[in-house]
Amino acid sequence: MFLISQILLFVIISIAVFLSLWIYLQDRKAKTNKIFLLSSFFLLIWILFGYLITVPGQTEASVIIRTKIAYMGVYGWLVGVYFFLKYFPRKINEENNFLDIFVIATGIILSVVTMFTDLLVEGAQLQELYPHPRLGSGAPFIYAVIFLFFILLFRSIYKKYFSLSSSEKKRIQYLLLGLVIFLVFNLVFNVFLSPIYGMVPWAYIANYAALFFLAFTAYAIVKEELFGIKVVLTTLMVVLIAILLGVDLLVFTKEPWIQGAKVVILLIFLSFGYVLVKSVIREIKRKEELERLSDELVEANIELKEANKKLKRLDKAKSEFISIASHQLRTPLTAIKGYLSMIIEGGYGEVSGEAKEKMEEILGSSERLINLVNDLLNLSRIESGKIKMNFKKVDIVEFINETIKELKIVAENKGLYLNLDKRFDEDLKVEIDEARIRQVVLNIIDNAVKYTSEGGITVRLKKQKVKTGKDSLIIEIEDTGEGMTGKDIENIFESFSRGSAGDLMHAEGAGLGLYIARKFVDMHNGSIWIESEGKGEGTCFFIELPLKQD
Numbered sequence: 295m296f297l298i299s300q301i302l303l304f305v306i307i308s309i310a311v312f313l314s315l316w317i318y319l320q321d322r323k324a325k326t327n328k329i330f331l332l333s334s335f336f337l338l339i340w341i342l343f344g345y346l347i348t349v350p351g352q353t354e355a356s357v358i359i360r361t362k363i364a365y366m367g368v369y370g371w372l373v374g375v376y377f378f379l380k381y382f383p384r385k386i387n388e389e390n391n392f393l394d395i396f397v398i399a400t401g402i403i404l405s406v407v408t409m410f411t412d413l414l415v416e417g418a419q420l421q422e423l424y425p426h427p428r429l430g431s432g433a434p435f436i437y438a439v440i441f442l443f444f445i446l447l448f449r450s451i452y453k454k455y456f457s458l459s460s461s462e463k464k465r466i467q468y469l470l471l472g473l474v475i476f477l478v479f480n481l482v483f484n485v486f487l488s489p490i491y492g493m494v495p496w497a498y499i500a501n502y503a504a505l506f507f508l509a510f511t512a513y514a515i516v517k518e519e520l521f522g523i524k525v526v527l528t529t530l531m532v533v534l535i536a537i538l539l540g541v542d543l544l545v546f547t548k549e550p551w552i553q554g555a556k557v558v559i560l561l562i563f564l565s566f567g568y569v570l571v572k573s574v575i576r577e578i579k580r581k582e583e584l585e586r587l588s589d590e591l592v593e594a595n596i597e598l599k600e601a602n603k604k605l606k607r608l609d610k611a612k613s614e615f616i617s618i619a620s621h622q623l624r625t626p627l628t629a630i631k632g633y634l635s636m637i638i639e640g641g642y643g644e645v646s647g648e649a650k651e652k653m654e655e656i657l658g659s660s661e662r663l664i665n666l667v668n669d670l671l672n673l674s675r676i677e678s679g680k681i682k683m684n685f686k687k688v689d690i691v692e693f694i695n696e697t698i699k700e701l702k703i704v705a706e707n708k709g710l711y712l713n714l715d716k717r718f719d720e721d722l723k724v725e726i727d728e729a730r731i732r733q734v735v736l737n738i739i740d741n742a743v744k745y746t747s748e749g750g751i752t753v754r755l756k757k758q759k760v761k762t763g764k765d766s767l768i769i770e771i772e773d774t775g776e777g778m779t780g781k782d783i784e785n786i787f788e789s790f791s792r793g794s795a796g797d798l799m800h801a802e803g804a805g806l807g808l809y810i811a812r813k814f815v816d817m818h819n820g821s822i823w824i825e826s827e828g829k830g831e832g833t834c835f836f837i838e839l840p841l842k843q844d
Contacts, residue, residue, distance in 0.1 A: 333374025
């Protein structure tokens, strides 16, 4: 028994020394690696002197001093692990100097009390096969302080855990797994079983479990990509059950036929265990991929929200600028138009023919500027939601006739016809905002006149029922002009968008009229669309308006 214990002790200490030195040499300047080396040193003292306590043939004084040194290793290891957790996997900016001083002071006080008094160890039992210490009256208090140390360790892990990244959390999980295994083994074998069955051999098992803590922690420090903790736990479970089955097969089973059956059972279990571990690995990989995608999505959403806020601020600033600039422009432009009209009409004296011609060109330019300013004002009001609708019932035929009159002379000057075709007999009342719909119809007819060289424009009024069963009015404005391509139709109702015909015919405009028209129609709960068979085939605008507003 002692030979096996000595071999195990040598193997455990050798592995522990290798791990602690290996970690330290990875980066000698890292505080994490230095503290790990120091705490490993105290842990080795604990393991070594925990074994030396039980060597037969000692004096009582030898057992007592070795026990006290072993406890010194316990205190040193606990203090070392506390400070190790401050820097592993990285330091969180949270200083608590009082607690640090308390931990160091408690470790020193425990060491002094243990070494120079008999409160923890008051004697030793030598008459049995394995010597072991006899605990003193202060042992419960010292064990309570050790338990407090473990609470501080788990508190430190808990406070840090939720502020770490997913990869850093995985490192803490490995350290925690090794710590819990080591702690459970000590509670089971040293605290519960040793008082019942004697210090040895149970104390060996408890102390040697320190290898789990060292191995898991070292792996978490050095390895960049870690296996998921579920994989490790599943593998440990499979290995543990396989060991138990193996021990049962070799030690407790004598009949050959039962041994054969248990060999088959063991092989089947190993096969299923391998499949189980592989499936857990696949599950972890899928979960990690989903978490990565989720993190990327969260980051993208945050960036989008920030960009959206900036866009809203810029859009608001743009609308305010357009509104202010338009108001400031409209007043002088209106004055310019008024004075030009008075000059042309001779209000300030007779104007020569050539000068009058130039004045009329300037007047036309000022009118176009005023129209542009009005469009910009409407645009800013629409986008800021400041337009108020004034609905009332209107005789639609009379309304359209009056609207057509405003542009009939312009059309006839180009040699074009502009007619109204009514497809119903009764007087039809439609609930609309006159000013908005007049602007829509005028804009479309004006565009039709601009883009038509021969023929003319026909306006048709039709009454029909929509799918909802309600009555609606259809206003068709058809011209024999340049026509539109599918691409033109797709974008024509967007702001600052113009059809290709406008570029070819050098027609003036900023591309806002139809965008504003669509918005005004939307405010009437109606719809507007275009049909055209292509270039040179003319264009037909359709405006659908409900007869009554909800």
